[in-house]
Amino acid sequence: MLSIQNASVYFDGRDGRDIHALDRVNIDIPEGAFVVALGASGCGKSTLLNAIAGFLPLSEGAITLNGRAITGPGADRGVVFQKDTLLPWSNVLDNVALGLKFAGTSKRQRHEKAQELLALVGLKDFAKSLPYELSGGMRQRVGIARALATEPDILLMDEPFGALDSLTREQMQELLISVWHRTGKRIFFITHSIEEALFLGTHVIVMSPRPGRIVARYELDFVKRFVETGDVRSIHLSPEFGLLREEIREILHGDDNKGRLSA
Numbered sequence: 001m002l003s004i005q006n007a008s009v010y011f012d013g014r015d016g017r018d019i020h021a022l023d024r025v026n027i028d029i030p031e032g033a034f035v036v037a038l039g040a041s042g043c044g045k046s047t048l049l050n051a052i053a054g055f056l057p058l059s060e061g062a063i064t065l066n067g068r069a070i071t072g073p074g075a076d077r078g079v080v081f082q083k084d085t086l087l088p089w090s091n092v093l094d095n096v097a098l099g100l101k102f103a104g105t106s107k108r109q110r111h112e113k114a115q116e117l118l119a120l121v122g123l124k125d126f127a128k129s130l131p132y133e134l135s136g137g138m139r140q141r142v143g144i145a146r147a148l149a150t151e152p153d154i155l156l157m158d159e160p161f162g163a164l165d166s167l168t169r170e171q172m173q174e175l176l177i178s179v180w181h182r183t184g185k186r187i188f189f190i191t192h193s194i195e196e197a198l199f200l201g202t203h204v205i206v207m208s209p210r211p212g213r214i215v216a217r218y219e220l221d222f223v224k225r226f227v228e229t230g231d232v233r234s235i236h237l238s239p240e241f242g243l244l245r246e247e248i249r250e251i252l253h254g255d256d257n258k259g260r261l262s263a
Helices: 046-051 092-096 097-104 107-120 136-148 166-183 194-200 222-229 232-236 238-254
Strands: 004-014 018-029 032-038 059-064 079-082 154-158 186-191 203-207 214-219
Touching: 004 046, 004 203, 018 046, 018 059, 018 214, 032 046, 032 092, 032 194, 046 154, 046 186, 079 136, 092 097, 092 107, 092 136, 097 107, 107 136, 107 166, 136 154, 136 166, 136 203, 166 194, 186 194, 186 238, 194 222, 194 238, 214 238, 222 232
Parallel strands: 032 186, 032 203, 079 154, 154 186
Antiparallel strands: 004 018, 004 059, 203 214
16 A cells, blocks of 8 residues: 555745645555546645655655655656656667666566566567657657566656647557556556546546645546446546536636646
């Protein structure tokens, strides 16, 4: 279990006053869960993800993974960012194997593992390519494979599809569902898109503007339906999907939030 207990974060403001970014957030993320955090810009989604990753200390509260307190980055958490962070001078295979290299894994073993993961994300024929030779969606696939290479307990994804065109974004959503289903990894994913959150998440948390608080929680089965049927259209057009989309839109689109979230 990844457990977040009363997590709060304050930053020093330029005017000498604290900025209250995150306020008393509580979440438990069991093995195999796909948790999506949804909210407008400035609601603390990325702050929360960075705290789970160990990049940012909490001001109050605690985060534990399998009973151990998170105090810094670790191989038990894989991170995928919105903008890919691939090494431009290394080929795809070596980019995927980077974490294993730092862990001291032999070249043969890390390349074997990287090849397996490239097959998982549909890039087995691009192992020798350089990042500049790939499309944006393909680079994000490499990022997902690299994050999985050290076999983390949780995959943290910070709006990884936000910069992609709509068609590529849909393809990447379906790929991620396949990866999640085949690996059984728990995932914490943040987004501005209501439809993306509903489609991907087994659990969706809706966050308020600063300070970020959880204002609604949902347990959903749309992603499991897609795994069973492969039919995106029927899910998006289902009455339940539409009703939930409008319910969440009502929660989020107050006077301060109009126009800040996408459908």
